[in-house]
Amino acid sequence: MERNIRLTIEYEGTAYAGWQIQENAVSVQQIIEEAVYSVTGEKSRLTGSGRTDSGVHARGQVANFFTHSKIPADRMGYALNASLPADIRIVEAQEADLTFHARYHAKKKEYRYTLHMGPHGTALDRRTCVHVRGPLDMEAVGEATKHLCGTHDFAAFMGAGSSVKTTVRTIYRAEWTEGKDKLYFTIVGNGFLYNMVRIIVGTLIDVGRKKRRPEDMAHLLAPASRDDAGPTAPAKGLCLMKVYY
Amino acid sequence: MERNIRLTIEYEGTAYAGWQIQENAVSVQQIIEEAVYSVTGEKSRLTGSGRTDSGVHARGQVANFFTHSKIPADRMGYALNASLPADIRIVEAQEADLTFHARYHAKKKEYRYTLHMGPHGTALDRRTCVHVRGPLDMEAVGEATKHLCGTHDFAAFMGAGSSVKTTVRTIYRAEWTEGKDKLYFTIVGNGFLYNMVRIIVGTLIDVGRKKRRPEDMAHLLAPASRDDAGPTAPAKGLCLMKVYY
Numbered sequence: 001m002e003r004n005i006r007l008t009i010e011y012e013g014t015a016y017a018g019w020q021i022q023e024n025a026v027s028v029q030q031i032i033e034e035a036v037y038s039v040t041g042e043k044s045r046l047t048g049s050g051r052t053d054s055g056v057h058a059r060g061q062v063a064n065f066f067t068h069s070k071i072p073a074d075r076m077g078y079a080l081n082a083s084l085p086a087d088i089r090i091v092e093a094q095e096a097d098l099t100f101h102a103r104y105h106a107k108k109k110e111y112r113y114t115l116h117m118g119p120h121g122t123a124l125d126r127r128t129c130v131h132v133r134g135p136l137d138m139e140a141v142g143e144a145t146k147h148l149c150g151t152h153d154f155a156a157f158m159g160a161g162s163s164v165k166t167t168v169r170t171i172y173r174a175e176w177t178e179g180k181d182k183l184y185f186t187i188v189g190n191g192f193l194y195n196m197v198r199i200i201v202g203t204l205i206d207v208g209r210k211k212r213r214p215e216d217m218a219h220l221l222a223p224a225s226r227d228d229a230g231p232t233a234p235a236k237g238l239c240l241m242k243v244y245y
Numbered sequence: 246m247e248r249n250i251r252l253t254i255e256y257e258g259t260a261y262a263g264w265q266i267q268e269n270a271v272s273v274q275q276i277i278e279e280a281v282y283s284v285t286g287e288k289s290r291l292t293g294s295g296r297t298d299s300g301v302h303a304r305g306q307v308a309n310f311f312t313h314s315k316i317p318a319d320r321m322g323y324a325l326n327a328s329l330p331a332d333i334r335i336v337e338a339q340e341a342d343l344t345f346h347a348r349y350h351a352k353k354k355e356y357r358y359t360l361h362m363g364p365h366g367t368a369l370d371r372r373t374c375v376h377v378r379g380p381l382d383m384e385a386v387g388e389a390t391k392h393l394c395g396t397h398d399f400a401a402f403m404g405a406g407s408s409v410k411t412t413v414r415t416i417y418r419a420e421w422t423e424g425k426d427k428l429y430f431t432i433v434g435n436g437f438l439y440n441m442v443r444i445i446v447g448t449l450i451d452v453g454r455k456k457r458r459p460e461d462m463a464h465l466l467a468p469a470s471r472d473d474a475g476p477t478a479p480a481k482g483l484c485l486m487k488v489y490y
Contacts, residue, residue: 010368057369074364081365089368119319120326123255123334124302124484128369239369 002066005073006096007032007046007080009061012087014127014236018054019061028052028088032063035083039076040069049106049243053195055235057128060091060110060242064102108172108244109192113185113201113237122181129182130237136183136208141176143214144207148174148187148200153223157203159195159232167193167223186241195232203230247311250318251341252277252291252325254306257332259372259481263299264306273297273333277308280328284321285314294351294488298440300480302373305336305355305487309347345490353417353489354437358430358446358482367426374427375482381428381453386421388459389452393419393432393445398468402448404440404477412438412468431486440477448475 009032017025021033033046044065052058071079077093084090116122116129117136148171155167173188185201203220206212212230220229254277262270266278278291289310297303316324322338329335361367361374362381393416400412418433430446448465451457457475465474 012368012371059369077365086366086371087368089365091365120322120334120336121331123257123332124304124373126257126331 156224158193162194201233401469403438407439446478
C-alpha cells in the first residue's frame with residue numbers, strides 16, 4: 001500500500017548548495033533522498049515546500065515522499081536521523097493524506113533573518129547571523145518595514161536568473177524584534193521570489209544606515225526594478241522557520 | 246610604558262583542547278597569544294580567569310596580558326580579531342590597572358549548560374546543546390537544584406585527576422529556565438572544581454529521569470565521593486558566560 005510521509009526538517013545550510021538537487025553539488029534534498037533509500041530501499045523523490053538558497057538554514061522545512069515501506073511514521077523519523085549527517089535532522093515524520101503535496105499545498109511561509117550588532121562579530125553564532133557594525137536607525141527601519149505588509153509587486157526584490165509568472169506576493173507579517181546584541185527580522189508571506197527576503201533585508205539595512213529613506217520602500221513596491229533596491233544580504237543569516245498548510 | 250590589557254573573549258570550544266596551553270594540542274590560549282604576538286610583536290603570556298575543558302565554550306571568558314604596544318585598547322580588539330580564526334572573537338578589549346589579574350581577582354563565575362529536549366536532536370544548535378530524550382521531571386530537578394546554593398564541600402562533584410587545597414565552594418545562584426525545546430541551567434559560584442558543573446548537570450539529569458531522588462543532592466554535599474554522584478555531562482553543552490570582578 002502506498003503511503004505519503006510528511007517530514008518537518010531542520011538543517012544547517014552551511015555545507016550545502018541549497019535545498020534542491022543539482023549536478024556537481026551536494027544538496028539537502030539529495031542527502032535526505034539517500035537516507036530514505038537506505039531506510040526503505042526505495043528510490044523516492046522528495047518534494048520540498050520550496051527551495052532554499054545555498055547556505056540558507058531551516059528549522060521548519062516541510063517535504064513529503066511516497067513509499068511502500070511498512071515502517072510507522074514516527075519510527076521513520078528515528079531511522080532517517082540515524083542515517084543522516086548531524087547538520088540535517090528530521091524534527092517530525094507524520095503520515096499524510098495521499099493527496100498532500102508539500103509545495104502545492106503550502107499556504108504561507110515564515111522566514112527569519114538574524115543580524116548580530118556591535119563592534120565585533122560572534123564566534124558561537126557566526127554560522128547563523130550576519131554581523132552588522134551598528135548602529136542602525138531602527139525607528140526608520142520599522143517605518144520602512146510597515147510598507148511591506150499587503151499585496152504588492154515585488155519585482156524589485158527578485159534576484160537575477162529567475163523566471164516566474166507573476167512577481168506579486170502577499171506579506172502577512174513583517175517585523176523586527178531585539179535580542180541581546182541581535183536583531184531578528186520575521187516575515188510571513190504566501191510565497192517568496194528568488195532572493196526576496198535577502199534583498200528586502202539588504203534594503204532595510206540601507207534604511208537603517210540612512211542611505212535610504214523609509215518611504216523608498218513604498219516606491220520600490222510601485223513596482224520598480226532590481227537595480228533600485230538594496231544589496232542581497234548574505235545567505236547565512238536566513239532561516240526558513242515554518243511552512244503553513 | 247607597560248600596559249595591562251583586559252580582554253573579554255567569546256569562543257566555540259569545538260575545535261580546541263580547552264583554554265589552557267598544552268603540548269601536542271591546540272588551545273584557545275595559544276591561538277590568542279599568537280594573535281597578540283602578530284599584533285604587538287611581543288611574546289606576551291595571557292592570563293585567563295581559569296581553564297575551560299576541551300570542547301567547552303565561552304561567551305565571557307576574561308584574560309589579561311602585558312604589553313609595551315602603543316595601540317589603543319579598543320583598536321587592539323579589532324587588530325586581534327583580524328588575526329584570530331572565526332571561532333574565537335575578542336568581544337571587548339580594555340585598558341586595565343597594572344595590578345589587575347584575571348585569575349586572582351575573579352570573584353564569581355557564571356556558567357550555563359544547555360539541554361535540547363524532544364525526540365530528535367537539533368541540527369542548528371548541535372555544537373552547543375546536549376540532546377536529552379525527555380521528559381525530565383523538572384519539579385524534582387528544581388527541588389534538587391535548591392540544595393546547591395550556599396557553601397558546601399563539592400568533593401563528590403570533582404573530576405578525577407585534579408588536586409586542590411579545598412573542595413569547598415560557594416554557589417550564589419543555581420536555576421533552570423525554559424526556552425523553546427531547550428532547558429538552560431545557570432549557575433553562579435565563587436569558583437568551580439574540575440568538571441564540577443558537568444557532574445552537577447549529569448546528577449540533576451539522573452534526578453529528572455527518576456534514577457535519583459532530589460534529596461540525594463543534599464547527601465552528595467555531606468560531602469561524599471565522586472562515585473556517589475552522577476555521570477559527567479558532555480562538554481559541548483557548557484558555556485562560561487561571565488566572570489565577575
